[in-house]
Amino acid sequence: MKKRILLTLLVVILLAAGYFLNLLLPVATGYAAKNLASGIFLSGRSQEALEAEDLNFSVIAYTNNTVDFENREVVSRLLWCKSKAIYVDGYGCTLVEDFSEEEIKNRSYKALEPLPARPDTLPWPIGDLMPDSLPEGLKPDRMNQVVEQAMSDSLPFKGSFAVMVVYKGQVVAEAYRDDFSANTRFLSWSMAKSMTNTLVGLRVKDGALAIHQPLSVEAWQADGRKAITLNNLLQMNSGLAWNEGYGGLSDVTVMLHKVGDMGLYAQEKAYEFPADSVWEYSSGSTNLVCREFRKSFSHEEDYFAFPRQQLFNPLGMTSAVFEVDASGTFVGSSYVYATMRDYARFGLLYLNDGKWLGQQLLPEGWGDYTTEVAKGSGGRYGSSFWLNQSGEFPDAPRDLFLCRGHDGQFICMIPSKELVVIRTGYSKKGEFDLNQLLKGVLESLE
Structure with missing residues (x-):
């Protein structure tokens, strides 16, 4: 027995x-x-x-x-x-999931042309031609020491691939691990969420999207989900159930690695809380935003070309690639590849309140909207950007806001200091201290 x-x-x-x-x-x-x-x-x-x-x-x-x-x-x-x-070509790498290779390869992708001029023939920031002198108010020796420390690959600064600092619009520090260079594209991970915010802003400016209007998702009309807006999704308080754990099987790991239509996967999640009441970080919410963004186009060719034509080319981000899932939707939660200098250009756009070389690229007030505290976040989050209103980074000013990605990817903007700090790398939790980096950079300014 x-x-x-x-x-x-x-x-x-x-x-x-x-x-x-x-x-x-x-x-x-x-x-x-x-x-x-x-x-x-x-x-x-x-x-x-x-x-x-x-x-x-x-x-x-x-x-x-x-x-x-x-x-x-x-x-x-x-x-x-x-x-x-x-x-x-032009759209990166895609897992073959739920769609055939032929379907994935034969979508109406538009051939993407970079800027016609070579970046090193144009002055920074539209190109890579750097000025001969450094801006006033900088302690170069201290800055070099801080960046060298951040690249030391010892606690609390393990795993850095590259570090870059832009002060008063000029590149004042730039360092790469030996196996990388200024031409290397680095993975954004969740810094892509902030670029998704930007694409939405550009469509809002075009009059093609309204962020405070409930989404017309047919499957939602019979329950509380019918009240969810793009704003709720961007601010991570939609009320949709989600598990963002990366340690094993979770909603985010399944979505990114087993699902062909990531936005649809998120759309089908249950309704846990009333919209605009509970904050819960969700990569699914961002990919649902991308699905709605795609629906705002009448022609697929225009949709596929939009990030390149309306965001990357105007900023001179010639390296940037926004990857798509198997359904053809941009993976706005996680998958942008770009060089450090192109990430810096993106940071400068937001440092300057959506203006680029004097032109208002984003809608008036979009910067204020982006840094408005999301309900339930305790001052840590805005609209697809992280904030420092909670004092999470005690040695940085409260007006710090940042793009933040898995394993230690950061684009930090501090408007009061005219400062952008970018760091890419591969660091597990507790291995890289962003607060200490920011403290050192700020101490390098007179």
Whole structure:
């Protein structure tokens, strides 16, 4: 009798383990395939370097990855599971999920042309031609010391890929790890959410979107979701159920690595709280914003070209690539690749309240809207930007606001100091102290 019970228990355990693995393995292979493909074909990194650093954790470290350089594809395998990522020219790398390769590759993508002039022939910030002198009010030796410390790869500054400081509109510090350069595209992770905010702002200026109007999602009309607005989604207080945990199976890991239409996945989430009442950080909310953004276009070609034509080219962000999911929707939660200088240009746009070289690119007042505290956030969040109204960064002014991404990606804007600080890297929680970096940079100003 005991043997039968033990055998039954063993069978149950094995079945449960198999069921769990069947859920987990596609997340692991999807993560490996997508990040390896983008790292190679957008950032120009080697397979060996990415596997040794960016993919060397949890079960993802055990994936077997095959790179097809001719067709620009990556296949990742683990046990019985396999994921594939393919490259689409101008739109980065996409996991083949829920849609066929033919559907993904044959969408009405518009050929994207960069600015006609070479960036190094034009003065900063529209180009990369830097002035000969530094701005007044700077202590260069102290700034160099601070940046060198931030690149030291020792606690509390582990894992930096690059650091850049722009003061009074000029680049005053720029440093890269030996295997990177000014031409390297770095992954934004959730800094992309702030760029999604910007795309929405541009469509608001065009009169194509209204952020305070309830969304006309048919599936929502029978319950409280019918009251949700774009503003609620941008401010992360829509009331939709969401789990943003990155440690294993969660809404965000499933969405990014197993789902073809990420915005639809978020749209189908249950309604937990009345809109505009409870703040809950959600990458799903941002990808739902992207789905609604796409619906505001009559022609797909115009939608695909919009980030390049209306945001990146006007700012001189010639390196920037906004990746799409398998359905063709921009992954505004996570997937922009750009150089440090192009991230700096984006920071300058917001430092200057949506103006670029004297022209009002974003709607009047969009900067104020962006930094308005979202209800329920305790002063930590605005509209797809993080804030310092809570004093989270005690050694920085309260007017600090920032784009913030997984594993330590930051674009920090401090209008009162005319300052933009950018940092990219690969740092686990507690390994990089942004407050200390900002403190040091601020001490470098007279």
